[in-house]
Amino acid sequence: MESAAKLDPMMETALRSLHDIAMPAPVSWWPQTWGWALVAALLAFAVLLVIFRRIRRYRANGYRREALSLLEGISDRLRHPATRPDAIQDLAEVLKRTALAAWPRDEVASLSGDGWVRFLDAHDEDGTGETLERLLDDFEYHGADLPSNVCGDLVIAARKWIEQHHVSA
Template sequence: MEPAAKLDPMTEMALRSLYDIAMPAPVSWWPQTWGWAVVAALLAFAALLVILRRIKRYRANAYRREALTLLEGVADKLRHPATRPDAIRELAEVLKRTALGAWPREEVASLSSDGWVRFLDAHEEDGTGDTLERLLDDFEYHGAEIVADLPSNVCGDLVIAARKWIEQHHVSA
């Protein structure tokens, strides 16, 4: 090994006087002024209100979820001609139960025929159309053999119209 080269005295004294680099303290993520704390509190409050409103809406729409579950069972029965007459009556019952879940009993329970169709039309944004009117005015009262012979596309249209009404009807607050 070769001996290290000798440094001149000035360089040696300069090297001895050097210190390590001083690192600054890390910057705090906590707000430095009270204004940011107020903004953070307001944002947290707004988020809490949004969460509470969504929970309230979820609970308020429980009857819709139950009606859609019942509608799936009715849709299965409508696919088979043997169970179709009972399914037509059950479909009308699901619609009435849905309305009873959303509006006061005094307003809905006594409705039938044209009044019931007008009620359904009045509480949907774009109207129920002919499909549900046909269900409520005609199919529900036909004989079992006529209902059993309905084309499957008519039954599918009934389920689609009922699902649309259940999902989209408007209940005033």
């Protein structure tokens, strides 16, 4: 047993000359060339620009969100015959307030009748102007009683106009 524990002198010398495994330095995450730094800077700038534009669009469309919340209350009042005449007036008022928030006052405030209907049609994306024209011409100004089956169409047309009208920059 003693001879098994005793190692050969060459083996001892070889074992003493062994060292631990050398690990390479960790790879740096920093770009190795200025080109990658430029790409990273441009990418960061683009992300900030997108965020800035979305914030600006969100703030610019605040009047739309307010008009849509007012429209929800009007929609409930249009369902009841007792509150329907006032709701018709309020619906027309919400449309006018929405237009005043989006366009210059001198361009919108004086519009009424056919001029107002033409304005709504001119800034309409998908043809909801016919339903709104019926509201503005027949029901609002002539005091006609609005049938209950038309109430839903008017609210849908007003909602579409508020959501989709185009304001030139």
